[in-house]
Amino acid sequence: MKKKKPFFRFHEILTKLREFLFLSIQDKYKREFDIETARVNLGRAKITSLCFLVVEIIMLAVFLSVKGKNFLRLPDRYYGIMYITMIIAMVFYLTLYIRLGKDVQKYCTNIQIAGTSFVIFILSWCAGISLLDQLTYNGQIIVYTVAVLAVAVTPFYKPFILLAAYTVTHALFIALMPLFQKSGGILFGNYVNSTIFIIISWVISYMRYRNRIEDFIKSKEIQEKNDELERLNKELEKLSYIDYLTGISNRTMFDIIVKEEWNRCKHQHEPFSLIILDIDFFKEYNDNYGHRAGDSCIKKIAEVLSNFAERSHFTVARYGGDEFAILLPYTDKEKAFSFAEDTRRDVEKLNIEHAYSSAADHVTISLGVNTIIPSDESSIEEFFDTADKALYKAKENDRNCIFMIN
Template sequence: MATVAVSVIPYYKPVTMLLIYLPVHIIFMAFMLRFQKSNYVQYANNLNSSTFLMISLAISYMRYKKQIEDFKNRKIIQEKNEELKRVNKELEEANHKLDILSQTDSLTRVFNRFAFDKAIEAEWNRCKRYSMPLSLIIVDVDFFKAYNDNYGHQAGDVCIRRIAEALSSCLERPTDFVARYGGEEFGVLLPGIEKEEAYLLSERMRKKVEELSIPHEHSAASRWVTISMGVNTAFPSLEPSLEGFIRAADMALYKAKEMRNTTVTV
């Protein structure tokens, strides 16, 4: 009976089990009076059985308390783990947002120069590895200084933002990339795009900006805000350097700016 008590009581409150086993123990001692004639042996049996029961109850109580403590500790640990998971998830989301913000131009909401530099290096290496073409379009807003000087910097900010939206709307592939290159310049990265297709896309961008019909009475190119673009396409596996690739696109843009509101390819 003591063994049974030790094995079972940890799952119940000791008081509950005492109320169950005490009547059984009393019945046991009553039967001992009937079947055991020796008072000495009867006393010894009663003493032994009672002692074993008390010891088993004491041990079971300690085991019960230990189990309760273990349960509480497991619950605390579980709650802490869930809290830690929640905090880690929030931290990951915050880091992800921070990473996006660190690569986003605050005015135009397209990628910034930092993101552009990382992307063009990665795409250069990827296209070089797979012998793919890489096209770069550098965009400049025509006579933007005159626009700022006459319409104000707030109007200039709105103008730049609308142009960024127009350029982005022309891209159809997730690998294509628009970034604010600096000031009124944008860089458009087109991995896997040949020269002819890059030219057609740049012309679509140029016309899209014209369709915005942003008034620019102080431009020598048009009554509206216009853009000029330099386009360069190369196979990185055959080109000596990324710097030379970007420089060639800059030279094409320089030629386009001499004529204004046009696209020049190299």
């Protein structure tokens, strides 16, 4: 077994380190994730800058009232400068965030850059206060450590960006500490404690960011599954209203539409026409040519009816077996009869052989037509019954014809 060369081991280590620091998210989610994260960070940055602004104004007012004319003495002068610097910076950042917040999607990258500079400024400022505290408050670094922890638990930042921000500010903090603190013991304690805080805070931030990515991906996957389920449900609902053989509306869908159109015509006092038709001697056709040929015949006639109805914005449905129905809202009896005749002729033009029909040597249809202006005295059931009677009369008249009951 060959041993791996040191170069390949080093390359593997670098690859794993890069994967660890640069947490990735699928490309299809990346843009949306960045925008959502920017939106969250922006809202929290606004609150943070506003809180800092209010607190520092109060601190400056208290500082001036307590120190009086002595505020120019060292190190008080530096504290005053730090308070004023924070106030000016927070006014700038608050104004900037309000402007960027008008279009998060457009200014997503700018928000990320502004957020990074904001974090570096806060860490640097708090580090500066803790350095000044070395001169007056027995070497405490509470302001700096609280800032380090707050940065870890408030915004969401990419691990390598926050690591860079922590590293730069902490390196400066450690480098400048001996200028303010002369006690070796306190120096050592501050070095150790602040570094531990940096490491723990970065680990906390890393876990928060990783969990955010995982939660975001899970939420998107759930959303996608829900969207797919909704799409499938709509497809199933659509299929439940479609005739499986012809692809046109089935009786269930037809019954829903007829009620809607009936009420609409009733409300507007408009004529409403109905055509019911079936294929002449279809049983004989089916018995002699076979069920496949019968299905093909039904499909061809359905296509003719569908194309004809679509041009006039009417509704056609397979009502059962070889029977079809056509709804013609806002259509008087003359136009309905003319439409029925055009339909009858178009079916004849298919010239489908039918040697077992006494009406013709090809497939024909018989049609019953009824027209009414819906009212409280009429009903949909009577409307259909009359059209059925008209169809029956058409069959009595040697078929391949239209009958309308006045």
